[in-house]
Amino acid sequence: MAPLLEIRNATRHFATQGGAPVTALDGLSLTVADNEFVTLLGPSGCGKTTLLRAISGFEDLDSGDILIEGTSILDRPAHARPVNTVFQNYALFPHMNVARNVGYSLEVAGVSGAERARRVAEALELVGLGGYGERSVRQLSGGQQQRVALARAIVARPRLLLLDEPLSALDRNLRQRMQEELKQLQHGLGISFVFVTHDQEEALTMSDRIVVLDGGRIQQLGPPEDIYFRPENAFVARFVGESNLVTAHVLSRSGEEGLLEVAGGARLVLSGDRVVPGIDATLLFRPESVSVASGPEAAASEPGAAGLSLAGRLTQSSFTGSDYRLEIDVPGVGPLKATVRHLAQSSSGGLAPGEPVALHVPSAAIHVLAGPPA
The missing domain is CATH 2.40.50.100 (RNA polymerase II/Efflux pump adaptor protein, barrel-sandwich hybrid domain)
Structure with a gap:
């Protein structure tokens, strides 16, 4: 059975202002199974956000391939890929209420009003915001805005959800609570999550598997227990815990x-x-x-x-x-x-x-x- 997501030898170079090349992804290969929570963990500049953007279609690879269910998606624009992304800043529309924010992608896709309303209500219930549809997003707390961003991402029922440090702006207590809720939501929906963070505790708490990156390469890939107790090298040992x-x-x-x-x-x-x-x-x-x-x-x-x-x-x-x-x-x-x-x-x-x-x-x-x- 083919993995849900497969990345083959992904390579991406950037040029600095001085013209020197920087390797963000260095022949990286990775698979993600159906209904799996995989976290990309590493220091700033290790390649985790570049990889996430390449999967979502917002970044081109210099070489390599990205496949979903065995089919390459490199020739598909971002809006045509069966993935949704939750960004660090949530990117909500301030002039729309909660329901319109959540249902915007369905509206663009031409989903009927009744079906759209039903799916929006269902998504809001899943993230614990039932009855919040008419509220302005300006009236919501940071944690509630994060839930709206999640609801908007899952309402279109993607096979794969990408999350780019979505909890970084929350206070510690709320962040810990949202970690638990995200994990429960992922298993309840049966959607695969690829989660980007530089927070080692967050990665250990939430993940089925962790990908530790440095210099655009995978330093270690495995379940949280292996990453913590059996690191492969000194970099992983020092970075995680x-x-x-x-x-x-x-x-x-x-x-x-x-x-x-x-x-x-x-x-x-x-x-x-x-x-x-x-x-x-x-x-x-x-x-x-x-x-x-x-x-x-x-x-x-x-x-x-x-x-x-x-x-x-x-x-x-x-x-x-x-x-x-x-x-x-x-x-x-x-x-x-x-x-x-x-x-x-x-x-x-x-x-x-x-x-x-x-x-x-x-x-x-x-x-x-x-x-x-x-």
């Missing part, structure tokens, strides 16, 4: 397991194809995986210990409400981050900057990255 990256030298390997040593002499045993004797490996572990105990400086773990044990000194402690965010200086390794629950912090008697602490990371929480250390 907070991370600790530690270089370790692989001393030896026996069967599936290898013995590694970090600066200062701490050793640990890990398994995996990336544990190759004689090379330096980059180890990733998240701050929430680190357990912290106060007391005298701990010795490095013995070979065969189930994880990595380090000794350091607390340099910074910040209370976030439910957690403490700690920064710990480990000689030879550098600053490491840890997140500990408030109760765990209290039971240890409290930690103060300058105090020696012992760290431990279980083996299951340590991931070996591909490629050289960043």
Whole structure:
């Protein structure tokens, strides 16, 4: 069965004011399945908006192809493609009421008044704005305007909905609520969503799969859990969530397991194809995986210990409400981050900057990255 959307070797170059070429898309290939929520995530200039505009028909490719249900759409203008777009600024018509904004595409398409009214009412109900049809869009809050933009996008029943950072203008609480509602709406409608954001938390919360982009290329593609816990390289590890990256030298390997040593002499045993004797490996572990105990400086773990044990000194402690965010200086390794629950912090008697602490990371929480250390 053909994917709903297929992008083949998409390439797009731009010229800067000085004439130097910039590669926005560099031979990018991607598929999106029916009823799938895929998020394009990456820093500014990584190519995510260019890709979205190419799918919608507002940007031409230099080379490559874009297919929907196995048929190329490159020769179709934007209005003839079976996709709709929700823009960052919503692009509502201020002189029209809510109902006319939502039904405008149907009006242009010549849909009869009765059918148009029925479908507009249905779309407004889906986004929680039933009864708002006669209101001016100027009377609506930012969250309500966002819902109107969504209703306008889904009223024409597209196979694919493109969303270009539609939640960026909302406050934090409303943004979190709209994330949940968007996900529920997507599954309820059975429409595939391609969502653009630079907000990693938003991507992790909403997506079936995440496409992490940098320099017009896909750095990693997979479900949120893989992106967060098993990043492919240092760029993904640093961009998605907070991370600790530690270089370790692989001393030896026996069967599936290898013995590694970090600066200062701490050793640990890990398994995996990336544990190759004689090379330096980059180890990733998240701050929430680190357990912290106060007391005298701990010795490095013995070979065969189930994880990595380090000794350091607390340099910074910040209370976030439910957690403490700690920064710990480990000689030879550098600053490491840890997140500990408030109760765990209290039971240890409290930690103060300058105090020696012992760290431990279980083996299951340590991931070996591909490629050289960043």
